[in-house]
Amino acid sequence: MNRKKIDKLIAASYEGDYLNQKIVIKIASLISRADLKKYINGLKLVEKKRSLIVSSPIINSELRKFEELFPHKKIVFKKDPSLILGARVVDNDIVYEFTLQNSFDKILSYIEQNYD
Amino acid sequence: MEIVKNFGLNPVLLIAQIVNFLIILFILKKFLYKPVLDILKKRQTIIKEGLKQAEEARIKLEKVVAEEKDTLRQAQLQSRKIIEDAKEESIEITRRMNEETKKQTEKLLNDAREQIARESTGAEKRLALSTSKLAVTFLEKALKDFFSSKEQTEVLSQALKKIKKVK
Numbered sequence: 001m002n003r004k005k006i007d008k009l010i011a012a013s014y015e016g017d018y019l020n021q022k023i024v025i026k027i028a029s030l031i032s033r034a035d036l037k038k039y040i041n042g043l044k045l046v047e048k049k050r051s052l053i054v055s056s057p058i059i060n061s062e063l064r065k066f067e068e069l070f071p072h073k074k075i076v077f078k079k080d081p082s083l084i085l086g087a088r089v090v091d092n093d094i095v096y097e098f099t100l101q102n103s104f105d106k107i108l109s110y111i112e113q114n115y116d
Numbered sequence: 117m118e119i120v121k122n123f124g125l126n127p128v129l130l131i132a133q134i135v136n137f138l139i140i141l142f143i144l145k146k147f148l149y150k151p152v153l154d155i156l157k158k159r160q161t162i163i164k165e166g167l168k169q170a171e172e173a174r175i176k177l178e179k180v181v182a183e184e185k186d187t188l189r190q191a192q193l194q195s196r197k198i199i200e201d202a203k204e205e206s207i208e209i210t211r212r213m214n215e216e217t218k219k220q221t222e223k224l225l226n227d228a229r230e231q232i233a234r235e236s237t238g239a240e241k242r243l244a245l246s247t248s249k250l251a252v253t254f255l256e257k258a259l260k261d262f263f264s265s266k267e268q269t270e271v272l273s274q275a276l277k278k279i280k281k282v283k
Binding site: 089107 | 255267
């Protein structure tokens with residue numbers, strides 16, 4: 001099976017913005033092992049593109065505003081106390097860093113690179 | 117004639133004696149005097165030659181002695197010159213070696229100073245970095261529960277605004 005057909009199968013696996021579990025199971029039972037591997041990898045890639053990971057030391061209602069900001073994204077909230085303050089937003093390949101921990105890392109990196 | 121008779125001279129005998137004498141003289145001259153004279157002459161020539169050679173040898177010897185003296189004098193002069201040159205050269209070599217040693221020592225010292233400076237800077241940098249890391253770790257632990265929910269929410273709002281601007 002070529003890439004185009006796999007892409008079509010992946011597109012067919014979605015109902016609106018969400019993955020349909022029944023369709024996925026059906027497709028998985030019908031295709032060969034090699035194609036299944038390609039199909040799963042493709043699904044993972046699409047899921048990654050459609051997902052937005054928001055990490056923050058606390059989870060509160062303010063985080064819901066990300067859903068308004070990224071309406072077509074599946075938003076995953078993660079609690080990470082090591083970030084201290086602020087939030088880290090991962091949108092596929094783009095990372096938005098607004099954390100105190102990142103500021104500390106930048107300070108350390110600056111000291112390491114510019115100390116003479 | 118009387119006197120000759122009284123004297124006892126016999127003219128014939130005298131003549132015979134003269135003839136005998138002449139014969140003997142001729143024989144002697146022919147067979148004895150000439151070879152003897154020849155031998156004497158040869159000997160004289162040999163002696164003269166020997167004397168001449170001896171004189172030449174003496175002159176030659178004197179000349180050789182003078183040459184030897186001259187050669188010795190020259191050799192002495194040359195040896196003195198060689199010794200002087202060697203002394204000068206040794207002084208020059210010593211001076212050069214001293215200069216070279218001084219230069220190398222200075223270079224080694226400079227290298228050592230530079231290395232010490234580099235290592236000091238490196239150590240300072242490592243120390244500063246360790247101190248900073250320690251401070252950051254301390255801050256991270258100290259600030260973990262330091263911020264209130266309100267402050268956290270405020271920072272999140274600011275982050276959202278910034279993302280909106282970037283988007």
